[in-house]
Amino acid sequence: MSWEENVRKVVPYTPGEQPKVKNIIKLNTNENPYPPAPAVVEALKNMDAESFKKYPDPTCDVLVEAIADFYEVDKENVFVGVGSDDVLAMAFMTFFNSDKPVLFPDITYSFYDVWAELFRIPYKQIPLLDDFSVRIEDYFGENGGVVLANPNAPTGAQLPIDAVEEVIKRNPDVVVIVDEAYADFGGQSVLPLIDKYDNLLVVQTFSKSRSMAGMRIGYAFGCKKLIKYLLDVKFAYNSYTMNMPALELGSLAIKDRAYFEKTVSMIVNTRERVKKELRGLGFEFADSKTNFVFAKHKEKSGKEIFDYLRANNIIVRRWDAPRIKEHLRISIGTDEEMDILIAKLKEFLG
Numbered sequence: 001m002s003w004e005e006n007v008r009k010v011v012p013y014t015p016g017e018q019p020k021v022k023n024i025i026k027l028n029t030n031e032n033p034y035p036p037a038p039a040v041v042e043a044l045k046n047m048d049a050e051s052f053k054k055y056p057d058p059t060c061d062v063l064v065e066a067i068a069d070f071y072e073v074d075k076e077n078v079f080v081g082v083g084s085d086d087v088l089a090m091a092f093m094t095f096f097n098s099d100k101p102v103l104f105p106d107i108t109y110s111f112y113d114v115w116a117e118l119f120r121i122p123y124k125q126i127p128l129l130d131d132f133s134v135r136i137e138d139y140f141g142e143n144g145g146v147v148l149a150n151p152n153a154p155t156g157a158q159l160p161i162d163a164v165e166e167v168i169k170r171n172p173d174v175v176v177i178v179d180e181a182y183a184d185f186g187g188q189s190v191l192p193l194i195d196k197y198d199n200l201l202v203v204q205t206f207s208k209s210r211s212m213a214g215m216r217i218g219y220a221f222g223c224k225k226l227i228k229y230l231l232d233v234k235f236a237y238n239s240y241t242m243n244m245p246a247l248e249l250g251s252l253a254i255k256d257r258a259y260f261e262k263t264v265s266m267i268v269n270t271r272e273r274v275k276k277e278l279r280g281l282g283f284e285f286a287d288s289k290t291n292f293v294f295a296k297h298k299e300k301s302g303k304e305i306f307d308y309l310r311a312n313n314i315i316v317r318r319w320d321a322p323r324i325k326e327h328l329r330i331s332i333g334t335d336e337e338m339d340i341l342i343a344k345l346k347e348f349l350g
């Protein structure tokens with residue numbers, strides 16, 4: 001008998017590499033290439049470190065209120081956490097307590113199965129079709145819950161929102177989580193449906209469209225009852241998930257609608273340009289409504305291209321996994337960064 005027999009053994013999630021060296025073009029974790037809103041930069045300079053001697057507000061009021069204002073919902077419809085990873089983990093813990101399996105695609109955000117394993121939630125991964133689209137009928141059978149990233153990651157493909165609504169409608173007895181980490185880049189949100197369906201949780205993040213991955217702010221919307229259950233679990237787990245700077249800076253970031261819209265549209269423009277260039281170079285991909293393109297080359301292997309870029313100080317993301325090992329997920333950086341990427345690809349493929 002050893003203490004190790006009593007250990008909860010898990011296979012952890014592998015985050016994208018965060019290289020320590022400078023002069024690298026980092027297109028591997030879908031970070032936003034632009035800085036956070038100017039008010040965030042300013043407030044950080046003037047932050048009073050003395051205030052840190054106290055605990056932060058456990059209800060996260062300033063941030064919850066700013067989010068509720070921006071999206072025109074009530075504060076009781078909003079939950080916040082330490083990145084959407086924290087929000088999603090808390091949601092898995094709160095809503096998935098059935099003996100039936102929780103359903104999500106085989107190719108999707110690779111944290112879902114990690115949380116399911118961690119919390120001992122039964123789950124079933126449903127293969128996407130060959131073109132990486134979701135067949136919604138696969139989600140109509142008996143289950144313990146449904147998780148859909150929309151647009152999906154890492155495929156970038158968007159499921160039309162009436163199809164998402166059909167999944168929600170067909171599953172009234174379980175919670176359906178829609179992970180909208182990328183919805184701001186041209187996808188459509190199911191947020192308006194929280195009034196119509198009490199089993200819907202919509203999860204979003206400051207990490208991509210709001211340039212604050214390092215601050216760790218995520219949030220979710222749902223009917224008031226759903227959010228209350230989530231809050232009960234949060235307060236049973238850790239009262240102070242959000243730190244003071246995150247609460248203050250997050251609330252400032254979300255108030256600057258103009259900056260948000262400007263930077264998002266810059267990324268969308270760059271993305272559309274990059275799509276054309278990649279197509280011209282012989283890449284194929286599902287149409288992306290995100291800040292990345294998930295592309296496969298007609299001739300060269302994913303690994304060859306990945307290694308070549310890496311040797312040239314450009315990092316993209318690649319998974320050595322069935323069905324997607326020839327694909328590269330390329331985040332959309334600034335125009336200058338993408339020009340260098342395209343030039344290097346031309347050198348290699350041309």
Ligand SMILES: *Cc1c(COP(=O)(O)O)cnc(C)c1O
Pocket residue numbers: 030082083084085086109149153179181204205206207213216217218
């Ligand atoms: C980036 C991402 C998240 C996590 O983002 P946080 O930084 O934890 O807010 C969640 N889901 C998907 C699909 C993502 O791509």
